[in-house]
Amino acid sequence: MDFDLSEEQSLFKDVIGRLLAGHYAFAQRDTYARSETGWSREVWSRLAEMGLLALSFDAAHGGSGGGPVETMIAMEEFGRALALEPYLATVVLGAGLLRHCASAEQKSSLLPRVASGGLILAFAHTERQSRYDLHDVACRARRDGGAWILDGEKMVVLHGDSADVLLVTARTAGGRRDRGGIGLFAVDAGADGVTRRGYATQDGRRAAHVALANVRVDAVAALGDPEGALPVVERVVDEAMAALAAEAVGVMLALHAQTVDHLRTRRQFGAAIGSFQALQHRAADMYVAVEQARSMAMLATMMVAESDHLLRHRHIAAAKIQIGRSGRFVGQQAIQLHGGIGMTAECKAGHAFKRLTTIDTLFGDADHHLCRLAASGGLEPD
Amino acid sequence: MDLRFTSDELAFRAEVRGFIAAALPEPLRTKAALGRPFSKDDVVAWTRILNAKGWAVPHWPVERGGTGWDPVRQYIFLDALQQSGAPQMLSFGVNMVGPVIIAFGNEAQKRRFLPRIANLDDWWCQGFSEPGAGSDLASLRTAARRDGGHYVVNGQKTWTTFAQHADWMFCLVRTDPAAKKQKGISFLLVDMRTPGITVRPIQTIDGGFEINEVFLDDVRVPVENLVGAENEGWDYAKFLLGNERTGIARVGQTKEWLRRIRRIAAQERDGEGTMLDNRRFRERLTAIEVELKALEMTLLRVVAGERKSERGKPDPVSSILKLKGSELQQATTELLLEVAGPHALPWQPQQEDGWNEPPIGPDWAATVAPSYFNHRKVSIYGGSNEIQRNIIAKAILGL
Structure with a gap:
């Protein structure tokens, strides 16, 4: 039973923290957000140099042998800085899918390019009707000789606008909501028939609406079993939720610290407003919410390696619920305690609040996971 | 970072559970199952069983009757005890005055009082x-x-x-x-x-x-x-109040209550099914389970940290344990009240004292409402939750 980071891990955390501190002054972040990609190529190269883009890869693919704890550390630091880079889309989701189901050839051709920073991936999965159900896939893939033809539309593809390769789920067999019959395809973002409409998301990041019309891909584009991709998708989404939990903890820690700082310095009625008990108690409740979230992010991190997939999912879903609840409370109260300044775009607090709101929504909000968990027998079924 | 128990710790947990299961007298087991309060004699009897095993005051120094377990084993023991439904140790002796006498009392006081606390000869x-x-x-x-x-x-x-x-x-x-x-x-x-x-x-x-x-x-x-x-008594009082750290969250007890609620809900009719089929009920139960899991992990963080910190130096994070722990105990008693529905209404104080008359309604129902009302105390005693927030604001946030 040990919740501490090893010496190496602490060092790793410091290095990432310093890198981001050097590149993520608030004005700089705004510049990145307004750029065409919506994030910084320079920061991305630095992350590649540090080996962060190949964190969980095998050594053969340029990996540094990191595991879920290293991912947690990195995500928490990204959260503190409100970093905009497509780490979740490319490394956690994209490379995660490749690691778990691609063939040796597919891995060798794609993973080293991810590791060097030269390849951006995006996971094109959510559809108009699917909401948060991972098995609800209407987009179709049909065989045409040795090739596949893809048709359909994908919504809110995170960093889909700057991606070089889209990892697209498509139905190869069965009905729209069947668990079987879902395939996963690596589609070149510039392929004929792919139309991308990029846009900014509420949290200042980027995403795309992707339409696939008669998109023809080679047989080698199919990753793993073309009718059996769902378990891999579920696993990688669990990993992404654990990573988001860690990011949310970083966002909350920084936001809470900023809020407490404001309470110490802002004066009204001749005193620092932090001397008023109503506000002290709010700040204390926020602290409790952050620490409870941190505890669950740690649990989620540990559960990433759990081989019993039901146990893994139950606990990671529980973490997502806690993160959603804590994030909403901490975000809303941070704005309230900042007062008018918290409402302004020039104050970092609002940006953190918007990121927390987004994190809650990604892959299912607290209510979604609570309903599903309850329906499946709860967190501790008999 | 490794959040698993070692195989030694798991074996220890099995040993503790096995001992409690074998040693807890049948009448006490029945009371626990029905949620009935324990009498003074029950608490004394159980304390003496544990003391005979050498487990009544595990957290005391070995020369005073402690077991020498590290904080993780202390936690495993306490959690198993709380989950078993067995009577709680009398905190005033073993967790409050005992440690104060050990830390600040003289040798004569230690010899006179400590063995009698461990055996509950003195209440x-x-x-x-x-x-x-x-x-x-x-x-x-x-x-x-x-x-x-x-x-x-x-x-x-x-x-x-x-x-x-x-x-x-x-x-x-x-x-x-x-x-x-x-x-x-x-x-x-x-x-x-x-x-x-x-x-x-x-x-x-x-x-x-x-x-x-x-x-x-x-x-x-x-x-x-x-x-x-x-x-100098104020310093000793502060030591005493900060000393009850990990037990106060009562995570094990709340876990056991939730299991009990599940069992009862699975039997209680609600429409065509049972209360456990009621979607609203299940979601509330699950929401408490999630918060409890978060608290358990927070508690384990404190326990793991204790291995490295000086003994007797309270971690302000323990304020979280008191705050959330009391809220969850209250949420749980509230949930059971709602599962009981109309069966919670008859006031049957005699059922608590071993009355021979048959109960009105289900045998588990008599204590449900009193327990709900009684547990409003847990956010008031031991430093009210408002005081805990003051501690967090001052000691942790520096406000």
Whole structure:
């Protein structure tokens, strides 16, 4: 039973923290957000140099042998800085899918390019009707000789606008909501028939609406079993939720610290407003919410390696619920305690609040996971 | 970072669970299953069973009867005990006055009192709160005036839990009326049979009699019953209040309550199905489970941290344990009240005391509403939740 980071891990955390501190002054972040990609190529190269883009890869693919704890550390630091880079889309989701189901050839051709920073991936999965159900896939893939033809539309593809390769789920067999019959395809973002409409998301990041019309891909584009991709998708989404939990903890820690700082310095009625008990108690409740979230992010991190997939999912879903609840409370109260300044775009607090709101929504909000968990027998079924 | 128990720890947990399952007497097991409160005799009997095994005061130093377990094993033991539904150890002795005597008492006091605490030969109660000194404990006015070899104590204590059972009371008294608030307070051990002590029961909203007023009228306490130095009692009281760290969250107990609620909900009809099929109910149950899991992980973080920190130095994070732990105990008793529905309504105080008449309604229902009402106390005692927020704001956030 040990919740501490090893010496190496602490060092790793410091290095990432310093890198981001050097590149993520608030004005700089705004510049990145307004750029065409919506994030910084320079920061991305630095992350590649540090080996962060190949964190969980095998050594053969340029990996540094990191595991879920290293991912947690990195995500928490990204959260503190409100970093905009497509780490979740490319490394956690994209490379995660490749690691778990691609063939040796597919891995060798794609993973080293991810590791060097030269390849951006995006996971094109959510559809108009699917909401948060991972098995609800209407987009179709049909065989045409040795090739596949893809048709359909994908919504809110995170960093889909700057991606070089889209990892697209498509139905190869069965009905729209069947668990079987879902395939996963690596589609070149510039392929004929792919139309991308990029846009900014509420949290200042980027995403795309992707339409696939008669998109023809080679047989080698199919990753793993073309009718059996769902378990891999579920696993990688669990990993992404654990990573988001860690990011949310970083966002909350920084936001809470900023809020407490404001309470110490802002004066009204001749005193620092932090001397008023109503506000002290709010700040204390926020602290409790952050620490409870941190505890669950740690649990989620540990559960990433759990081989019993039901146990893994139950606990990671529980973490997502806690993160959603804590994030909403901490975000809303941070704005309230900042007062008018918290409402302004020039104050970092609002940006953190918007990121927390987004994190809650990604892959299912607290209510979604609570309903599903309850329906499946709860967190501790008999 | 590795959040798993080692195989040694898992084996230890199995050993503890096995012992409790074999040693817990049948009548106590039945009471636990029905949610009935334990009597003084129950608590004494169970404490002596544990003491015979050498497990009554595991957290004390080995030379005073402790087991030498590290914080993780202490946690595993406490969690298993709480989950078993067995009576809780009498905290006033083993967690409160015991550690104070160990840390600040003299050798004669240690020899005289500690073995009797471990075996529950002496039942202790806590003389801290007064009518005018609740959250603002340091404003207490019960006075002790030195008269030769004695202190003469006058004043009134209140909310004194189980004073009706008590042989001894540890008591905060003012020994220097001229000194400022926190100065001039001393920590006295008072024999409850001393002339001048009157115990008056206070009935609580659940109908129970746990708490009392204790009047002290020219009570003569031998000077040898002073713990530590005169006028230094406030420091000992702070030590005592900060000392009950990981047990206060009662995570194991709440886990056991939730299992009990599941069992009952699976039997109680609701429409065409049972309460467990009721979607709203299941979601509330699951929401509590999630919060409890988060608290359990927070608790384990504190436990794991204790291995590295100095003993006896309270971690302010333990304020979270008290805050969330009490909220979840309350949420759980509230949920059971709702599962019981109309069966919670008959008031049957006699069912708590081994009455022979058959219960009205299901046998588990008589204690449900009283337990709900009674557990409003957990966010008030031991430093109210508002005081815990003050501690977090000041000690952790620096506000």
